[in-house]
Amino acid sequence: MKALGAAADPDTDDLDLAVRLLAATPTHEGRDPALLRRWAEAADAFGAALEPGPCRARIVERDDGLEELLLARYTSRPATVEICTDTVDRAETLIDELGWRSWYPVGSVRAAALAHESAHEHFHHKETRTALKEAIGHSALRLGRFRVLAHVAGAEEIAAHAYARTVCGLGRSPLLLTAALAAVVGAPGREN
Amino acid sequence: MGVVILLVMAAGVAAMLTRKLPTAFALVILAVVIAFVAGAPLTGKNSVVDTVLQEGAPALAATMIAIVLGSWLGKLLEETGVAATLVRKIVEFGGDRPVVVALGVLAVSALVGTVTGSAPAAMLAGLIGIPAMIAVGIPKVTAAGTILMGIAVGIPFELPLWQFFSTALELPVPTVRGFMVKLFPFALVAAVLYVFVESRRRGVEHTWSLKSVQDKPRSPNRRQRLGDAPWYALLTPAVPLILALGFELAIIPSMLAGVLYALVTTTRPREMNKRLLRTLYGGFEVAAPPIALFIAIGILLAAVKLPGAVDALEPLVKAASPQNAVLFVGVFTLLVPLCLYRGPLNVFGLGAGIAGVLISTGIYPAAVVLGMATSYNQVFGVADPTSTQTVWAAQYAGVSPQQVMVRTLPYVWAVALGGLCVTAASYL
Ligand SMILES: [Zn+2]
Numbered sequence: 001m002k003a004l005g006a007a008a009d010p011d012t013d014d015l016d017l018a019v020r021l022l023a024a025t026p027t028h029e030g031r032d033p034a035l036l037r038r039w040a041e042a043a044d045a046f047g048a049a050l051e052p053g054p055c056r057a058r059i060v061e062r063d064d065g066l067e068e069l070l071l072a073r074y075t076s077r078p079a080t081v082e083i084c085t086d087t088v089d090r091a092e093t094l095i096d097e098l099g100w101r102s103w104y105p106v107g108s109v110r111a112a113a114l115a116h117e118s119a120h121e122h123f124h125h126k127e128t129r130t131a132l133k134e135a136i137g138h139s140a141l142r143l144g145r146f147r148v149l150a151h152v153a154g155a156e157e158i159a160a161h162a163y164a165r166t167v168c169g170l171g172r173s174p175l176l177l178t179a180a181l182a183a184v185v186g187a188p189g190r191e192n
Numbered sequence: 193m194g195v196v197i198l199l200v201m202a203a204g205v206a207a208m209l210t211r212k213l214p215t216a217f218a219l220v221i222l223a224v225v226i227a228f229v230a231g232a233p234l235t236g237k238n239s240v241v242d243t244v245l246q247e248g249a250p251a252l253a254a255t256m257i258a259i260v261l262g263s264w265l266g267k268l269l270e271e272t273g274v275a276a277t278l279v280r281k282i283v284e285f286g287g288d289r290p291v292v293v294a295l296g297v298l299a300v301s302a303l304v305g306t307v308t309g310s311a312p313a314a315m316l317a318g319l320i321g322i323p324a325m326i327a328v329g330i331p332k333v334t335a336a337g338t339i340l341m342g343i344a345v346g347i348p349f350e351l352p353l354w355q356f357f358s359t360a361l362e363l364p365v366p367t368v369r370g371f372m373v374k375l376f377p378f379a380l381v382a383a384v385l386y387v388f389v390e391s392r393r394r395g396v397e398h399t400w401s402l403k404s405v406q407d408k409p410r411s412p413n414r415r416q417r418l419g420d421a422p423w424y425a426l427l428t429p430a431v432p433l434i435l436a437l438g439f440e441l442a443i444i445p446s447m448l449a450g451v452l453y454a455l456v457t458t459t460r461p462r463e464m465n466k467r468l469l470r471t472l473y474g475g476f477e478v479a480a481p482p483i484a485l486f487i488a489i490g491i492l493l494a495a496v497k498l499p500g501a502v503d504a505l506e507p508l509v510k511a512a513s514p515q516n517a518v519l520f521v522g523v524f525t526l527l528v529p530l531c532l533y534r535g536p537l538n539v540f541g542l543g544a545g546i547a548g549v550l551i552s553t554g555i556y557p558a559a560v561v562l563g564m565a566t567s568y569n570q571v572f573g574v575a576d577p578t579s580t581q582t583v584w585a586a587q588y589a590g591v592s593p594q595q596v597m598v599r600t601l602p603y604v605w606a607v608a609l610g611g612l613c614v615t616a617a618s619y620l
Binding site for chain 1: 280287392397401405406
């Protein structure tokens with residue numbers, strides 16, 4: 001078995017992965033890792049508590065995911081979830097190779113992809129977005145008692161992964177699987 | 193003789209289009225050949241060596257200084273985190289609504305573009321702006337286009353450009369400024385429309401990418417160590433513009449004031465000297481390509497203004513140039529694509545030569561040529577898949593420059609139409 005690199009080490013906890021995602025999201029350059037950790041924690045808890053709902057978007061399959069380093073994509077107009085079947089298949093075999101079946105049951109990758117993208121649909125509702133901002137509690141502006149809550153880029157993504165983990169009953173965050181996939185399909189910027 | 197000159201120009205365009213020669217080199221060779229064909233002597237009055245090369249090369253010196261200052265200011269905005277802070281604040285305030293983020297980034301790239309010129313502005317606003325837009329769900333092509341359309345909003349107020357047109361077309365700065373103010377509403381409306389229409393058409397997208405949890409191989413970034421720039425420092429890009437537009441101060445002092453403002457609002461006195469020199473020298477690197485181009489354009493302008501060239505070209509160009517206002521607008525609107533791909537109407541290529549011919553032969557008043565040149569500039573500044581800012585923004589967003597061209601061209605073509613209408617109505 002190939003070494004997966006630090007990011008996909010199963011000993012890395014899910015929250016570390018979420019922090020890593022935030023740190024790689026633009027606008028968070030140079031932010032305090034402890035702060036990012038608090039945000040990641042809040043976003044994760046928020047996503048895990050999101051009301052499960054059906055995915056109403058149209059589902060389309062494509063098979064160029066490995067090439068594009070993509071597992072799934074959500075587009076709002078029209079509401080469509082694209083599932084990259086080749087990446088999903090590769091993920092399923094990888095789970096077996098790594099002995100991670102207890103975390104990711106058979107068929108759970110596709111289910112997680114659908115759940116993840118339907119979480120994005122959740123966030124189309126203003127109330128959900130506002131609730132996430134409140135959960136994170138970062139202010140863009142504060143003048144005495146008056147404050148404007150800030151949008152935290154990447155938080156929605158962490159919440160979507162937490163939602164997928166919860167509704168699909170995964171043992172670990174889909175982020176761990178993402179990191180492992182990135183390592184084996186040889187995403188640019190890493191050696192192996 | 194005129195026909196020979198036109199053939200030489202066509203060959204020059206072919207060399208630039210096929211990338212056989214970098215534009216700046218091609219223009220200099222073109223200038224020398226045109227001068228010889230026009231019967232200029234080797235040395236002396238109206239000669240190849242003394243007039244075209246010696247006097248032509250520094251003809252656009254003021255523009256070059258403005259470019260250096262703009263690049264210097266760009267480096268300062270980068271190093272002090274001003275550009276990054278602006279984008280970060282926009283995302284914090286408007287991230288819930290991608291359209292708001294796009295409009296904010298549009299405004300930043302417009303504002304930054306007015307001082308630094310197009311290519312540095314694309315990088316300054318786009319470096320964080322493009323991934324930030326993608327992070328809030330704006331599709332990649334729309335994100336790249338937003339940066340470029342934003343720059344186009346700033347183009348009418350791009351100070352180095354005022355200097356360029358003023359010197360190259362021999363018009364006073366207030367005339368250039370007066371026309372640019374009329375061109376601005378078209379650019380603004382087109383850009384805002386672009387954001388709204390493209391957002392409606394494409395919506396948002398979110399990807400579950402395999403790259404999301406990777407350690408980015410990040411370039412060592414000074415911003416890592418610096419926090420947000422203070423709020424009053426964020427006004428830096430507006431300082432030169434307010435001075436030049438509001439107080440009608442000359443261009444170079446306005447830009448110097450911007451440099452000073454950025455410095456005192458962000459830098460401790462002890463570190464000022466070091467930072468100033470470092471960013472100034474860094475600015476030269478950014479300014480090198482446009483300066484090389486402006487040296488070449490100065491040489492080309494000197495060549496096409498030689499009496500021999502003017503006499504040879506006048507009858508030909510006259511026959512092809514409509515004087516009727518409606519025809520003028522129609523013909524030159526249809527010719528818009530000729531400014532793309534370093535085509536013959538690109539003002540920062542052969543187009544400068546053509547502009548020079550039109551003025552020196554007296555076919556159009558200089559103000560009309562200004563109107564044409566600036567209208568075309570609005571197009572290729574955004575949509576030309578070979579211009580630095582378009583290539584950079586597209587590639588950085590992960591799409592092809594051609595995709596960006598196709599998406600933005602209808603909007604900027606309409607801007608050119610508007611500019612040509614204003615030109616015909618005001619000056620023909
Ligand atoms: Zn997502």
